[in-house]
Amino acid sequence: MTTEPGTLSSARYGKDLIRVLRVVREGSTHHVVEYNVRALVEGDIATSYTEADNSVVVATDSIKNITYYVAKISPHILSPTRFALHLATFLLSKYPHLNKAFVDVDRLRWSRISVGGQGESSSHPHSFIRDGDDKQTVSVVVDATKGKDKVIAQVKGGMRDLLVLKSTGSAFRSFVRDEFTTLVEVPDRILSTAVDLEYVFGEVQIPAEFKDADKTLKSFTLTSAGLCDVWDADKAADLARKVTLELFATDESESVQATLYKMAQTLLAEDKYINSVTYKLPNKHYVPVDMRYIGVENMKPSEAEVFVPLAAPSGLITATVTRK
Numbered sequence: 275m276t277t278e279p280g281t282l283s284s285a286r287y288g289k290d291l292i293r294v295l296r297v298v299r300e301g302s303t304h305h306v307v308e309y310n311v312r313a314l315v316e317g318d319i320a321t322s323y324t325e326a327d328n329s330v331v332v333a334t335d336s337i338k339n340i341t342y343y344v345a346k347i348s349p350h351i352l353s354p355t356r357f358a359l360h361l362a363t364f365l366l367s368k369y370p371h372l373n374k375a376f377v378d379v380d381r382l383r384w385s386r387i388s389v390g391g392q393g394e395s396s397s398h399p400h401s402f403i404r405d406g407d408d409k410q411t412v413s414v415v416v417d418a419t420k421g422k423d424k425v426i427a428q429v430k431g432g433m434r435d436l437l438v439l440k441s442t443g444s445a446f447r448s449f450v451r452d453e454f455t456t457l458v459e460v461p462d463r464i465l466s467t468a469v470d471l472e473y474v475f476g477e478v479q480i481p482a483e484f485k486d487a488d489k490t491l492k493s494f495t496l497t498s499a500g501l502c503d504v505w506d507a508d509k510a511a512d513l514a515r516k517v518t519l520e521l522f523a524t525d526e527s528e529s530v531q532a533t534l535y536k537m538a539q540t541l542l543a544e545d546k547y548i549n550s551v552t553y554k555l556p557n558k559h560y561v562p563v564d565m566r567y568i569g570v571e572n573m574k575p576s577e578a579e580v581f582v583p584l585a586a587p588s589g590l591i592t593a594t595v596t597r598k
């Protein structure tokens with residue numbers, strides 16, 4: 275064979291878009307979670323690319339089957355973060371030649387249906403409603419490249435597709451004005467975005483009982499980054515949603531940039547285990563309809579009533595705020 279011009283500098287594979295719903299029965303009270311899972315691995319797999327050597331390949335079909343298996347046996351299934359860590363540690367402890375696992379989980383919303391009359395409504399024990407298109411996101415990397423007794427986990431949380439709109443309490447003024455400027459300054463406008471948020475926790479040392487994935491996860495809940503301390507990634511997810519919604523609603527916004535920054539600072543202030551926060555906020559424009567051609571006024575800020583939602587283009591405002 276002629277000399278190859280390139281070298282394999284990275285290789286990772288696995289299964290994407292694994293959809294799973296799990297029921298946990300607690301007597302007549304049921305819990306359900308629905309996840310979209312991506313599970314990818316790295317390790318001594320180069321020859322599968324360079325020499326068509328499939329002896330090192332755990333089929334992506336098997337990775338899918340393992341995902342369902344861990345969903346069945348994991349005591350951590352109701353927590354997307356711990357389920358992701360369990361699946362990742364399972365893959366690495368089962369296959370000696372794999373040394374890094376990347377598991378992303380999106381949790382879809384299923385909330386209990388409220389039943390009963392006024393004053394006596396209660397949450398139904400086994401009926402649920404999709405009460406929002408937003409997803410809680412979890413992304414874990416479990417790294418055993420320094421040995422299976424020195425396993426490190428990087429855990430990120432976040433959310434996607436949280437669609438919000440406010441009809442006042444948002445201005446946009448004093449921006450650069452030059453020959454390219456057509457936008458008028460407004461003291462009052464509609465503000466709408468679909469929140470995309472990711473926050474990074476400190477690295478976690480997975481303790482020595484790594485070989486037993488279940489034991490590992492039990493001790494994981496009690497230790498973080500070698501400290502005897504507890505952090506709860508799912509509690510952080512609830513906090514992040516609350517902080518984001520409350521600040522969006524209450525901030526007298528001077529711009530998406532300024533509101534984003536306040537959200538990120540508040541999240542860092544309220545969860546000491548979060549090291550950095552990244553928001554990606556599209557500015558979904560709503561434009562007042564000009565009806566002056568028919569003698570109708572609809573263009574004044576605070577008075578306009580009829581708007582066109584613009585599908586495209588949208589602004590896109592992003593930033594990462596990192597703990598000092």
Ligand SMILES: O=c1[nH]c(=O)c2[nH]c(=O)[nH]c2[nH]1
Binds near residue numbers: 446529530589
């Ligand atoms: O909040 C905003 N930030 C911008 O950077 C921008 N640019 C723009 O046209 N509208 C807005 N709104």
